[in-house]
Amino acid sequence: MFIVVPRAPFLRRLLVYSSKLHNQRAFNIEDPCSINCSTMVPHPDSTGAHNEYTAGIIIIGDEILKGQVQDVNTYFLCKRLREMGVTVSKVSMVSDSLEDIATEVRDFSKRFRFVITTGGIGPTHDDRTFEAVGKAFDVPLALHPDVAKFCEEWYGSTDRSLPVFKLAMIPTNAKLNYGRNPETGEIVRFPLVQVHNVYIFPGIPQLLVNAMNRLGKKLFANPSFSRYEASLYVNVDEPSAAPVLNQAVAKFPDVEFGSYPVLFNSYYRVQFTMEGKSEERIKQAETFLKDSFPDKIVSYDPYPTVDAWEKHQALLASSKTSEGLKNFLKHAIEVLEKTYNDYRNCNR
The missing domain is CATH 3.30.70.2860 (Alpha-Beta Plaits)
Structure with a gap:
């Protein structure tokens, strides 16, 4: 069971709003914070550790370590990265401590080609990931104009003291990766922030999945991968x-x-x-x-409900299937059809 943290509704509305907005002005490609980046930028102190397609994942949040929220992001990220030819070498869970996050980010960035963080990028006091990543690389934070403009339009206010503008306070050397809405093709205005080889994902599973689906192959896929x-x-x-x-x-x-x-x-x-x-x-x-x-x-099928009808028909058509089993399969379908016809109009 997944328990939604209090800040979840805020970020969920943010993503929905961003996917509906049009791209109201061209991004300045001379601004390093506005490049639609698809190239991994290695940590300046790394020494050849990024030749292999490896990744380290940092799951951030006191709620995870306290058992208040179940982590489902690790499973999704490991599975998706593996499909793209990236080997997840280590997963770490850390608290909302600024020092703990910064230390882990700094270490992971030197060891792995890609570093993925999840969580800690909302508007509340315990959302400290942007600050921690800046600290890891000795880079200050600044209000990014593109993200700030988005926050203004979404929240309907230019009052920079509002918590929403915390989402626009990012490291000054950050690059913004913009995905596209798969249904409309429009650019999603809220970006995935990248600092060197660190990719800062939201912690809410739905938002993380959306971001990975829109940008994962572009950012992480191994072109020479075969398995x-x-x-x-x-x-x-x-x-x-x-x-x-x-x-x-x-x-x-x-x-x-x-x-x-x-x-x-x-x-x-x-x-x-x-x-x-x-x-x-x-x-x-x-x-x-x-x-x-x-x-x-x-002979075992671990996913019997996937393409179940096609599998049923294949068994009936196979010369290796015994007549007894075929009769059983036919009878099973007859029972299902009768049940459906008898009860399809039932209100209960």
């Missing part, structure tokens, strides 16, 4: 399977193997995963494991 993968499900306990898995690891050093046991599953006991850059090697590794467990391989 092949396969999974096997076996009805053998992990200790018994370990010797064979160790042989596979030694035999296929260019393949990454994973072993994930499950409890109380009616179908399988261990899932093996294989990942690598060579499709042929993945197939060879898969064959090796299948041959090692000839009677223990389980």
